[in-house]
Amino acid sequence: xxKNKVKYMITKRQKEVLDFIKTYSKDKGYAPSLEEIxxxxxxxxxxxxxxxxSKLKKTGYLEKLENRARSISISKKEPLVKIPLxxxxxxxxxxxxxxxxxxxxxxxxxxxxxxxxxALRVQGDSMIDENINDGDTILIKxxxxxxxxxxxxxxxNGNEATLKTFYKERGYIRLQPANKNYQPIIVKRGQDFSLxxxxxxxxxxxxxxxxxxxxxxxxxKDFQERGSTHDYLNKVYNGDIMHVLKDLPDNSVDMxxxxxxxxxxxxxxxxxxxxxxxxxxxxxxxxxxxSMRVLKTDGNLFMMNYPQQNAHxxxxxxxxxxxxxxxxxxxxxxxVGHTPKRFTTAHRSILHVRKSDDNKFFKDxxxxxxxxxxxxxxxxxxxxxxxxxxxxxxxxFNLVKNVSKEKxxxxxxxxxxxTEMLIKATTKPKDIVLVLFGxxxxxxxxxxxxxxQFISAEIDKKYCDIINTRLANxxxxxxxxxxxxxxxxxx
Numbered sequence: 486x487x488k489n490k491v492k493y494m495i496t497k498r499q500k501e502v503l504d505f506i507k508t509y510s511k512d513k514g515y516a517p518s519l520e521e522i523x524x525x526x527x528x529x530x531x532x533x534x535x536x537x538x539s540k541l542k543k544t545g546y547l548e549k550l551e552n553r554a555r556s557i558s559i560s561k562k563e564p565l566v567k568i569p570l571x572x573x574x575x576x577x578x579x580x581x582x583x584x585x586x587x588x589x590x591x592x593x594x595x596x597x598x599x600x601x602x603x604a605l606r607v608q609g610d611s612m613i614d615e616n617i618n619d620g621d622t623i624l625i626k627x628x629x630x631x632x633x634x635x636x637x638x639x640x641x642n643g644n645e646a647t648l649k650t651f652y653k654e655r656g657y658i659r660l661q662p663a664n665k666n667y668q669p670i671i672v673k674r675g676q677d678f679s680l681x682x683x684x685x686x687x688x689x690x691x692x693x694x695x696x697x698x699x700x701x702x703x704x705x706k707d708f709q710e711r712g713s714t715h716d717y718l719n720k721v722y723n724g725d726i727m728h729v730l731k732d733l734p735d736n737s738v739d740m741x742x743x744x745x746x747x748x749x750x751x752x753x754x755x756x757x758x759x760x761x762x763x764x765x766x767x768x769x770x771x772x773x774x775x776s777m778r779v780l781k782t783d784g785n786l787f788m789m790n791y792p793q794q795n796a797h798x799x800x801x802x803x804x805x806x807x808x809x810x811x812x813x814x815x816x817x818x819x820x821v822g823h824t825p826k827r828f829t830t831a832h833r834s835i836l837h838v839r840k841s842d843d844n845k846f847f848k849d850x851x852x853x854x855x856x857x858x859x860x861x862x863x864x865x866x867x868x869x870x871x872x873x874x875x876x877x878x879x880x881x882f883n884l885v886k887n888v889s890k891e892k893x894x895x896x897x898x899x900x901x902x903x904t905e906m907l908i909k910a911t912t913k914p915k916d917i918v919l920v921l922f923g924x925x926x927x928x929x930x931x932x933x934x935x936x937x938q939f940i941s942a943e944i945d946k947k948y949c950d951i952i953n954t955r956l957a958n959x960x961x962x963x964x965x966x967x968x969x970x971x972x973x974x975x976x
């Protein structure tokens with residue numbers, strides 16, 4: 486006999502925070518402050534504590550007391566409703582429906598009135614362009630009709646369930662995926678087909694699995710025996726990335742992006758990597774050696790740096806070990822750095838290194854529209870299934886400007902469109918991306934939005950705070966922006 490299990494729309498850590506607030510309030514007669522919550526759970530910042538509390542308020546576990554210094558209160562209403570979690574639904578090829586004896590608790594205000602509802606767990610990636618990913622939970626209104634353009638749960642052949650967008654065409658029904666790698670399902674008259682319901686909400690996996698704290702690196706040890714990649718997944722470590730690299734096993738990550746500090750002797754808090762140029766190059770080579778060791782055979786490594794640094798890396802190491810190297814150029818506009826003695830430098834070098842010529846590469850994910858689609862040869866390419874032309878070996882993306890709403894007080898932010906292109910070209914959802922330097926969290930944020938797993942470290946604690954609050958909130962906190970309105974924020 487099955488026992489009903491109840492799953493809540495809050496994370497394990499949020500449940501711990503809720504229990505702490507309940508115990509604290511019972512013992513003292515008032516709720517803890519955000520600072521006390523941060524201290525109790527050793528959170529990265531007060532912003533992270535605020536995120537947990539906001540989530541608990543949103544789900545009805547807590548309520549806010551107006552005009553009170555300690556405005557947190559345990560909700561007396563807790564307007565939550567338990568609905569059945571019936572099993573797994575395919576967002577891909579149809580699969581046999583799997584029924585479980587589970588439930589999920591959701592806020593009452595999420596549910597439509599006077600309608601029977603249920604939940605399903607998504608399996609597959611055919612709806613990723615609608616931001617419905619593998620592992621997400623969907624909420625369904627039970628009904629047997631749908632309007633064109635609605636996302637539906639359909640049952641094929643009596644037991645094969647799938648999630649697709651519904652279109653009733655002339656003489657048939659089209660179940661349309663939201664992923665160009667999948668073909669639509671055509672249901673003709675007379676086929677065994679029924680509608681089981683219409684989607685009305687999605688509970689994102691990211692609401693439950695994203696890291697909401699800075700992880701401290703374990704003490705240094707003998708690295709003769711490597712650790713587990715799984716232990717590092719979806720975590721940001723406050724410490725030296727070399728420590729993480731040396732603990733990762735061989736051939737364990739799908740893609741690596743490195744954007745090391747370009748300048749020699751720069752300190753990060755009380756830390757600095759190198760003291761002179763020779764030390765820098767030696768460190769850079771050791772960093773790349775460890776990176777190539779953990780990279781899978783079909784993986785891709787991208788190292789961004791000044792052309793001089795990358796030239797030394799190639800001549801002294803890479804060209805001696807790896808035959809499959811390409812060099813790209815990132816070009817950008819700039820209004821600084823002008824000098825009467827030379828032309829203005831407005832580019833960076835990107836080394837693309839592969840262990841073999843059988844590396845993962847997904848052209849159609851990054852293909853650009855043909856500039857002359859009426860050309861005879863291009864028409865033939867399109868007829869053969871080509872999605873467009875490949876980007877050239879120079880990429881034009883503007884710098885993240887100081888006045889941009891996305892600009893943090895981090896000194897150097899790489900445009901997200903650039904790293905998004907590299908990640909899309911060389912990985913698929915759930916692949917592991919190693920971001921060597923966390924920085925402002927821009928590359929990690931791209932991984933999160935593209936449903937890639939990540940591993941990263943950041944040596945400077947204040948930048949760890951930026952990353953964690955950015956992941957938790959889904960945006961850059963005001964205190965971490967370079968400008969608030971017209972005023973520069975000092976760090």
